[in-house]
Amino acid sequence: MAGAGGGMLGSCSCKIGPSILNADLSNLASEARRLMDCGADYLHLDVMDGHFVPNMTFGHPVVKSLRQHSDAFFDMHMMVAGPEQWIEGMRDAGANLFTFHVEATDDVKGCIRKVKEAGMQVGIGLKPKTPVDVVFPYVEDVDMVLVMTVEPGFGGQKFMADMMPKVQALRAKYKSLDIEVDGGVGPSTIDLAAEAGANMIVSGTAVVRSDNPREVIGQLRGKVDEAIQKANLER
Ligand SMILES: O=C(CO)[C@@H](O)[C@H](O)COP(=O)(O)O
Numbered sequence: 460m461a462g463a464g465g466g467m468l469g470s471c472s473c474k475i476g477p478s479i480l481n482a483d484l485s486n487l488a489s490e491a492r493r494l495m496d497c498g499a500d501y502l503h504l505d506v507m508d509g510h511f512v513p514n515m516t517f518g519h520p521v522v523k524s525l526r527q528h529s530d531a532f533f534d535m536h537m538m539v540a541g542p543e544q545w546i547e548g549m550r551d552a553g554a555n556l557f558t559f560h561v562e563a564t565d566d567v568k569g570c571i572r573k574v575k576e577a578g579m580q581v582g583i584g585l586k587p588k589t590p591v592d593v594v595f596p597y598v599e600d601v602d603m604v605l606v607m608t609v610e611p612g613f614g615g616q617k618f619m620a621d622m623m624p625k626v627q628a629l630r631a632k633y634k635s636l637d638i639e640v641d642g643g644v645g646p647s648t649i650d651l652a653a654e655a656g657a658n659m660i661v662s663g664t665a666v667v668r669s670d671n672p673r674e675v676i677g678q679l680r681g682k683v684d685e686a687i688q689k690a691n692l693e694r
């Protein structure tokens with residue numbers, strides 16, 4: 460089954476993508492359905508290989524199984540060393556967006572090209588200690604830039620507000636770029652991310668562990684839409 464949201468990127472509109480990392484992974488299909496039914500725009504799927512980050516999750520066989528049960532747009536957050544070797548498998552599994560880390564390969568341009576040739580959209584991510592100018596040479600070639608707001612590897616960590624200058628620097632240079640933030644984002648931190656200029660919001664624990672995920676997704680969307688409107692008026 461092909462993903463339904465293939466053309467989702469490019470408009471710089473608000474998009475909310477719950478991370479399933481802290482969901483019930485033994486019931487991934489029903490968790491995916493629950494989150495999409497609660498108003499999510501896409502699913503953020505965290506792939507960890509135990510090398511690039513000190514944790515492991517799942518690979519393309521699980522993504523392929525999930526694709527049999529979900530039409531959602533799959534944003535693959537590839538926390539893996541040597542992302543090139545995962546491209547084909549993820550494409551065949553039904554991934555839509557393949558986001559790898561600039562720190563994970565010596566050939567960022569080559570990896571971007573290979574993801575595109577495989578027919579997926581491409582994102583590049585940067586860890587908290589990586590300066591934002593490292594991604595500037597690639598921004599024109601990608602569909603999305605992911606600014607990590609926690610050290611990658613685990614859900615449920617504290618949002619790093621000191622990453623916001625990276626988001627601001629990207630937004631100042633690229634008005635219509637899709638900019639994603641990931642890590643510790645929820646109702647108490649969304650203001651900072653939205654005002655800095657992030658429009659793709661990954662939220663794990665705050666959504667997945669909430670008694671009312673629909674309400675949380677609505678709150679996040681409200682803040683981002685408000686910030687986008689404000690920025691448009693100021694332009
Ligand atoms: O990539 C990661 C962690 O490495 C994230 O996607 C988190 O899993 C998001 O979860 P919360 O921080 O929102 O709980």
Ligand SMILES: [Fe+2]
Pocket residue numbers: 478503504505536641661
């Ligand atoms: Fe993630």
